[in-house]
Amino acid sequence: MDFAKDTILDRLGSNRFATVTELSSLLGVSTVTVRRYLDLLEKEGLVRRTRGGAFMNEGLVEEPSFGSKQVRFIAEKQRIAQAAVATVQDGDTIALNAGTTTWEIARCLRSRQNLTVVTNSISIASVLVDSPGIRLVVTGGILRERSQALVGPIAEAALRGIFVSKAFLGVNGISLSHGLTTPNMEEAQINRVLMRVAQSVTIVADHSKFERVSFSLIASVSEIGGVITDKGTPDEIIRALQAMEKEVTVV
Numbered sequence: 001m002d003f004a005k006d007t008i009l010d011r012l013g014s015n016r017f018a019t020v021t022e023l024s025s026l027l028g029v030s031t032v033t034v035r036r037y038l039d040l041l042e043k044e045g046l047v048r049r050t051r052g053g054a055f056m057n058e059g060l061v062e063e064p065s066f067g068s069k070q071v072r073f074i075a076e077k078q079r080i081a082q083a084a085v086a087t088v089q090d091g092d093t094i095a096l097n098a099g100t101t102t103w104e105i106a107r108c109l110r111s112r113q114n115l116t117v118v119t120n121s122i123s124i125a126s127v128l129v130d131s132p133g134i135r136l137v138v139t140g141g142i143l144r145e146r147s148q149a150l151v152g153p154i155a156e157a158a159l160r161g162i163f164v165s166k167a168f169l170g171v172n173g174i175s176l177s178h179g180l181t182t183p184n185m186e187e188a189q190i191n192r193v194l195m196r197v198a199q200s201v202t203i204v205a206d207h208s209k210f211e212r213v214s215f216s217l218i219a220s221v222s223e224i225g226g227v228i229t230d231k232g233t234p235d236e237i238i239r240a241l242q243a244m245e246k247e248v249t250v251v
């Protein structure tokens with residue numbers, strides 16, 4: 001089912017709509033089986049069924065601009081950033097993906113010394129470009145204006161040639177059942193590479209990101225080391241993460 005679900009979501013992510021017949025041919029299964037898959041996906045809130053096919057749930061692919069996200073939950077993001085920076089030691093090599101919370105981390109790092117910061121974000125690069133104590137590594141790649149992220153093969157190749165001690169990642173959604181997600185497939189891929197080259201991975205996310213699901217899977221929650229969030233995150237989610245032996249910091 002996982003392969004079938006991913007294939008269906010990939011097709012709907014590209015075309016927004018697909019017929020049962022089209023999906024049957026794509027998967028090599030009967031139309032009855034496709035309808036069963038679509039029923040399950042609809043129950044999970046991932047697709048919307050129509051006569052003869054299905055649409056992608058529009059909420060999954062909706063992506064606010066970087067500027068609009070910057071002004072949401074500013075105080076929470078700043079507290080999360082300060083908590084993240086408190087774990088950074090002189091000599092560390094850290095990675096920051098493109099995001100507004102990681103941008104706040106970059107602002108907190110500007111006066112630090114003897115650090116290497118790797119990023120695929122031009123907004124983070126602009127924050128750190130004149131910080132003398134920081135060696136800044138920018139991936140290069142194709143610019144996504146919506147998120148100000150650099151993506152694609154060039155960015156991926158740059159990351160695969162390095163290793164970092166800590167990665168702080170912002171995400172659009174965190175679900176205990178569906179994992180870490182983002183609206184864009186190319187950014188999801190970059191984030192997966194960032195996770196692979198990091199010794200430790202910490203998700204930095206305000207309470208609005210929890211139990212949300214976006215279109216593209218980055219990784220399961222089991223693959224991260226910890227989470228830094230704010231006091232608005234429900235206690236049951238905090239307890240569930242702690243039960244998974246994740247280090248959780250609430251600020």
